Amino acid sequence: MKRKTIFHVASSVSLAITVFVSGCSSAPSSSPGTGAGSEKQEQGTTKVAGPKSGGTLTYALYQDIVSLDPAFTYDFSTVVNQITEGLLKFDENSKLVPSLAEKWENPDPKTYLYHIRKGVSFSDGTPMTVDDVIFSMERTRDPKTASYLGWMYGNVDKIEKVDDSTVKVTLKEPDSNWRYAMATPAGHVISKAYYEAHASNFGKPDGGVMGTGPFKYVSWQTGSEIVLEKNTNYWDKTGGPYLDKIVYKVIPEAITRVTGLKTGQINMAITLPIDLQEVVEKMDSVKISRSDSFLSDFVAMNTQRKPFDDVKVRQAINFALDKQKIVKEIIKDAGVAGKSVPVPPALWLFEKEKWEAAYNEIPDYSYDMEKAKQLLAESSVPNGFNGKILVDGDSLRMNIALALQAAVKPLGINLEVEKVTGEELNTRSWGGARDYDMLIQNWNSDFPDPSGSLQPLFLSANAADGGSNFANYKNPEVDKLLIEQGRLTDDTKRSEMMIQAEKLIAGDAPWIVVSHQKHFMITSKNVAGYEISPMVFWQAIMKDVYFTE
Structure with missing residues (x-):
């Protein structure tokens, strides 16, 4: 279950300016890069600037994350979804599309075949293998793990390696919802070698996590901030990641998040109280994106x-x-x-x-x-x-x-x-x-x-x-x-x-x-690359986000 936490705040925005967490970044920390994302594209006789590379984006969280481990990110997966990825993913229309599996088949009601994408590496550069995929799935499925998403495997009979690029999942009985599981953190892949080397502190601030996502883990100061950096070994060369770094600031006070958005010290936030949404809509320094929700x-x-x-x-x-x-x-x-x-x-x-x-x-x-x-x-x-x-x-x-x-x-x-x-x-x-x-x-x-x-x-x-x-x-x-x-x-x-x-x-x-x-997202006016959608909680939304200036 995803719960949208709403805080009651009756104060005016100006009252919180002096209490905002210091040290947030409001603009790119470095000049735009010269990679594919920053090239000019021809449109008739006018040159239109494409996405720019570089910069540090500050994202306001209304509460700290539970864990960096995808097996324990059920209710609050915004951060981890940037680090680890599933075999499938949801697109902007909530449709299933390929991710770490380049294609999948459902030859009969109880059988699913996932054809694993070749050339995928973890953020440390080591190749992702079918063994990593099966290890990750079995770990989440294992009752001893006590994963928050383990219930999604309740109807799974067995998970098998067919060959070096194919995983076979056999269900106990047909299940209309299994098709979605691999697009949630239940289907996220972690490095087996990294986990085995960090089993005692995996997913914790001192242990971190190793995934294939567009960003990699750097640090986590509980109750304060989480820092991610661009994964230069990211397999998907279309689009981003464009940002150099993301700093997630834990700011429970809603009025402080609003103040940060107003001053530009915060570049992005998704959850805001209903009683402050009208305040934000009147601010000239932000853009607002809404979408229907479930x-x-x-x-x-x-x-x-x-x-x-x-x-x-x-x-x-x-x-x-x-x-x-x-x-x-x-x-x-x-x-x-x-x-x-x-x-x-x-x-x-x-x-x-x-x-x-x-x-x-x-x-x-x-x-x-x-x-x-x-x-x-x-x-x-x-x-x-x-x-x-x-x-x-x-x-x-x-x-x-x-x-x-x-x-x-x-x-x-x-x-x-x-x-x-x-x-x-x-x-x-x-x-x-x-x-x-x-x-x-x-x-x-x-x-x-x-x-x-x-x-x-x-x-x-x-x-x-x-x-x-x-x-x-x-x-x-x-x-x-x-x-x-x-x-x-x-x-x-x-x-x-x-x-x-x-x-x-x-x-x-x-x-x-x-x-x-409705879902409600606020960004600085110089941030682009993502429009909020109903499946925002399961998406690696930061992959294509960039600064326009």
């Missing part, structure tokens, strides 16, 4: 706990909350209101017409207090009840909690807002005990596929410890549909089954889907 902000109701086990109670609460008002007053143009399932239009990447038609048919639970009162009157608790909403200090989630608390008050429902730390919210969200009445969280699909939301969130097996079925939702018919579509590779048939499932889920109303936020 993200859903939601309220989950514990369907196995009274009175939330009553569908009429859940539907009444859905009708009582004015989601459009929340979007209009808080989220504004940074997102759109949700309906009743976390499958936004951005996820309709195949069979679009069918998904759109289904979306128009499912209930949206738009604000209707009279309908809410009628449903509660017909429920097991016609006079209302007391309950709790679990939420952390995130500004949007807290605003949703307060809005919901006020919205259901006329129904006789008294909700206490239980504010906890982000760490506790995540611990209780993923805990099998499901010790809450309601909770407010967000979810971003790992894959460009509706099943990346439906299966992990509503399959009953995922209500267990470590699972993401936050509503503790259990519907045997939904289970059957989601499991069966996962065994198919025909996206037409899969869509039909998933649409049936989403209609059942929508009727059962285990969630209030409040909104679908």
